Amino acid sequence: MSLLELKDVRKTFGAIEALRGVTFSVEAGSAVALVGDNGAGKSTLMKTITGVHRPDAGEIRFDGVSIVGKDPGRIREAGIEMIYQDLALARMRNVASNIFLGRELTRSVLGVRLVDTNRMRNEAEAMVARLGARIPSVSQMTGHLSGGQQQSVAIARALTFNPKLVIMDEPTAALAVREVEHVLDLIRTLKRDGISVILISHRLTDVFSVSDRIVVLRQGEVIADDATCDTSMNAVVAHIVGAHSEPAS
Amino acid sequence: MTSASTGAAPSTWRARFAGGAALRLESLIVLAVLCAAMAMLSNAFLSVSNILNILLSTSVFGVLAIGMTFVISSAGIDLSVGSILALSGVAGAMLTSNLDLPWWVGVLGCLAMGAFTGALNGFLITKGAIPPFIVTLGMLGVARGFALVLSNGISIYGLPPEIVWLGQGRPFGVPTPVIVLLLAALVAHVLLAHTRFGVYAQVIGDNEGAARAMGVRVERTKVLLYTLSGLLSGLAGLLFAARINSGEPTAGLSYELTAITATILGGTNLFGGRGSVVGTLIGALIMGVLQNGLNLMAVRPFYQQIAIGAVLIFAVWLDRINSREGWRR
Numbered sequence: 119m120s121l122l123e124l125k126d127v128r129k130t131f132g133a134i135e136a137l138r139g140v141t142f143s144v145e146a147g148s149a150v151a152l153v154g155d156n157g158a159g160k161s162t163l164m165k166t167i168t169g170v171h172r173p174d175a176g177e178i179r180f181d182g183v184s185i186v187g188k189d190p191g192r193i194r195e196a197g198i199e200m201i202y203q204d205l206a207l208a209r210m211r212n213v214a215s216n217i218f219l220g221r222e223l224t225r226s227v228l229g230v231r232l233v234d235t236n237r238m239r240n241e242a243e244a245m246v247a248r249l250g251a252r253i254p255s256v257s258q259m260t261g262h263l264s265g266g267q268q269q270s271v272a273i274a275r276a277l278t279f280n281p282k283l284v285i286m287d288e289p290t291a292a293l294a295v296r297e298v299e300h301v302l303d304l305i306r307t308l309k310r311d312g313i314s315v316i317l318i319s320h321r322l323t324d325v326f327s328v329s330d331r332i333v334v335l336r337q338g339e340v341i342a343d344d345a346t347c348d349t350s351m352n353a354v355v356a357h358i359v360g361a362h363s364e365p366a367s
Numbered sequence: 368m369t370s371a372s373t374g375a376a377p378s379t380w381r382a383r384f385a386g387g388a389a390l391r392l393e394s395l396i397v398l399a400v401l402c403a404a405m406a407m408l409s410n411a412f413l414s415v416s417n418i419l420n421i422l423l424s425t426s427v428f429g430v431l432a433i434g435m436t437f438v439i440s441s442a443g444i445d446l447s448v449g450s451i452l453a454l455s456g457v458a459g460a461m462l463t464s465n466l467d468l469p470w471w472v473g474v475l476g477c478l479a480m481g482a483f484t485g486a487l488n489g490f491l492i493t494k495g496a497i498p499p500f501i502v503t504l505g506m507l508g509v510a511r512g513f514a515l516v517l518s519n520g521i522s523i524y525g526l527p528p529e530i531v532w533l534g535q536g537r538p539f540g541v542p543t544p545v546i547v548l549l550l551a552a553l554v555a556h557v558l559l560a561h562t563r564f565g566v567y568a569q570v571i572g573d574n575e576g577a578a579r580a581m582g583v584r585v586e587r588t589k590v591l592l593y594t595l596s597g598l599l600s601g602l603a604g605l606l607f608a609a610r611i612n613s614g615e616p617t618a619g620l621s622y623e624l625t626a627i628t629a630t631i632l633g634g635t636n637l638f639g640g641r642g643s644v645v646g647t648l649i650g651a652l653i654m655g656v657l658q659n660g661l662n663l664m665a666v667r668p669f670y671q672q673i674a675i676g677a678v679l680i681f682a683v684w685l686d687r688i689n690s691r692e693g694w695r696r
Contacts, residue, residue, distance in 0.1 A: 191582025
């Protein structure tokens with residue numbers, strides 16, 4: 119049984135068919151790259167997995183249990199974390215508050231559950247240190263950090279709660295070369311620890327260096343799903359632009 | 368506010384205070400300067416009875432401003448608070464005076480009417496996907512209209528003594544509405560700054576998409592926010608009616624202006640993301656001192672209206688400068 123299984127997932131927005139029956143699966147401890155042109159439906163597909171969008175039809179099973187119709191909080195609890203391309207950070211709040219966003223630690227005072235700022239700060243500090251992220255202080259306002267540091271916060275948030283699957287939407291698009299290597303190393307580490315990764319990326323060199331499978335999405339459909347070692351950069355590019363759909367003359 | 372207007376890069380202490388405390392400090396300075404100016408202009412200003420007077424007149428719109436703080440923190444707005452105040456006061460007065468029900472039914476009726484109207488705002492905003500500005504602007508008309516219809520446009524006099532005590536009593540020499548304001552502020556401060564609900568209100572104002580993606584129940588939180596604002600408007604309506612011993616359909620006209628101004632003066636970001644009940648209290652006191660000072664100097668009430676409006680525009684301008692200084696989006 120695969121960790122994540124999608125079967126014939128469909129989603130329309132008005133007249134636009136964003137997902138036209140998507141089927142693929144992710145094995146435990148493997149990295150699947152999801153590639154495709156702009157508008158192919160990658161982000162919609164991921165947001166459907168994380169519960170931000172509800173599919174119109176189809177089945178999504180995680181760890182053998184259907185997660186269709188569950189809200190994003192429940193799906194995070196089940197063990198799916200996503201690092202959004204826009205990072206989804208509350209920029210007026212500090213780093214610790216962002217790492218625990220949606221999962222604030224609380225303590226009970228006179229029967230009232232209050233947010234436990236001290237404990238969140240300490241645990242956030244430990245997490246940031248463990249990841250080796252260069253963030254000056256977890257008490258710093260997130261909006262005052264550099265782009266790379268903000269990304270570290272989003273990554274720290276995704277990894278703090280022992281996820282089984284981490285989805286990364288263009289994690290390297292806005293990074294400097296050295297930072298890209300750091301993210302790719304992170305993906306390898308996750309795989310080694312048995313954590314699955316879905317990587318959305320336009321950078322095929324990154325995709326080929328860390329992924330086990332490559333799924334190509336085009337106009338809301340899976341048009342290729344191959345083991346990385348069985349395919350080539352040229353074949354993937356041809357699938358992305360649709361050169362394979364016409365028979366060669 | 369001066370340090371912000373210089374446009375300098377945020378120094379470390381400023382970053383550490385993360386806007387909130389620093390802004391509150393600035394509001395306090397404005398309040399102190401205003402008090403000093405008023406004390407110089409009028410001998411009566413610093414007397415105990417006048418200070419109690421200021422606190423008393425601040426209490427009604429102060430309670431409104433507390434609710435406004437939650438709503439504005441979430442990047443929303445509630446323009447209907449003044450009308451809900453009137454509708455609640457009329458409802459409470461009708462229950463006790465026209466229907467002869469006990470005083471506590473009047474109190475509960477007042478609060479329930481406020482909370483119900485606020486919840487209606489919340490449902491229209493979330494389920495109807497109508498911008499809060501429009502929903503609460505419409506409710507400003509609807510609630511005021513219902514207050515006039517229910518009361519036939521005339522004041523409903525003669526409330527039970529227990530309710531009148533809420534407006535006119537002076538336990539330990541302190542007017543009851545002031546005590547109510549401080550208690551409401553204490554509860555609201557804990558709620559906004561130290562509970563998940565308060566944090567989520569601010570996160571929704573900061574980045575609604577992030578809140579949703581991280582599993583915050585955005586719609587539910589918003590309904591609760593507008594219900595809370597309505598509940599506090601009902602409480603303000605109770606205090607107002609109790610003070611003048613009548614349910615008044617024209618009560619609280621343009622109080623939304625004062626409440627919004629007090630909130631912004633207190634450092635709550637007009638565009639959401641950051642709010643402070645303590646700051647709002649300071650902002651409400653600034654408005655109270657301003658009105659009181661103008662009264663002492665025998666300035667005609669028409670000019671007071673001008674002053675309040677001008678202060679709001681000025682405060683938002685300062686807020687604008689503050690947010691420009693900051694974060695990378």
